[in-house]
Amino acid sequence: MTCCFTGHRSFPWKDDTEHPQHKALLAKLERSIDLALAKGATHFICGNAIGVDTWAAELVLKKKRAQPQIFLEIALPFAGHNANEPACQRVQQKADLVHVVGRAKNRRSAFFERNRYMVDHSDLLIAVYCKSNACGGTVKTMEYAKKQGIEIIEIPVETAQTV
Numbered sequence: 665m666t667c668c669f670t671g672h673r674s675f676p677w678k679d680d681t682e683h684p685q686h687k688a689l690l691a692k693l694e695r696s697i698d699l700a701l702a703k704g705a706t707h708f709i710c711g712n713a714i715g716v717d718t719w720a721a722e723l724v725l726k727k728k729r730a731q732p733q734i735f736l737e738i739a740l741p742f743a744g745h746n747a748n749e750p751a752c753q754r755v756q757q758k759a760d761l762v763h764v765v766g767r768a769k770n771r772r773s774a775f776f777e778r779n780r781y782m783v784d785h786s787d788l789l790i791a792v793y794c795k796s797n798a799c800g801g802t803v804k805t806m807e808y809a810k811k812q813g814i815e816i817i818e819i820p821v822e823t824a825q826t827v
Contacts, residue, residue: 668709668782671716671792741778
């Protein structure tokens with residue numbers, strides 16, 4: 665079973681990893697990964713963006729230390745995506761597979777292509793989203809997953825607004 669992630673890149677607490685909302689979100693994300701593992705997921709696909717993608721990949725890698733059968737795949741929308749972001753590079757170095765899935769000629773289309781790839785190759789989607797943000801790649805990925813009949817574990821962030 666394969667599980668992928670979608671979520672916003674930034675939140676009002678910015679880089680404050682000690683912020684209570686950040687800690688609460690990470691705890692919910694970890695519980696959702698545990699639920700995916702309990703459902704039989706062993707293959708996880710992350711899109712390598714700052715924010716939810718990176719946090720999810722780091723948590724999957726943490727789980728992998730105790731469960732080496734876990735497989736982490738990083739799906740890049742285009743070559744060089746986030747090459748200058750240290751957190752993304754650390755995750756890529758520890759992943760089991762990193763590959764470019766986007767073939768689109770422009771960046772925006774490459775992100776949508778990457779997101780469709782992740783959903784098309786998954787049985788489960790973990791989605792972290794802000795209810796006040798009814799547009800963007802996260803919402804479109806959730807809508808696409810619903811159309812494809814993919815189960816979604818939703819983590820709504822009530823008070824945060826994306827930046």
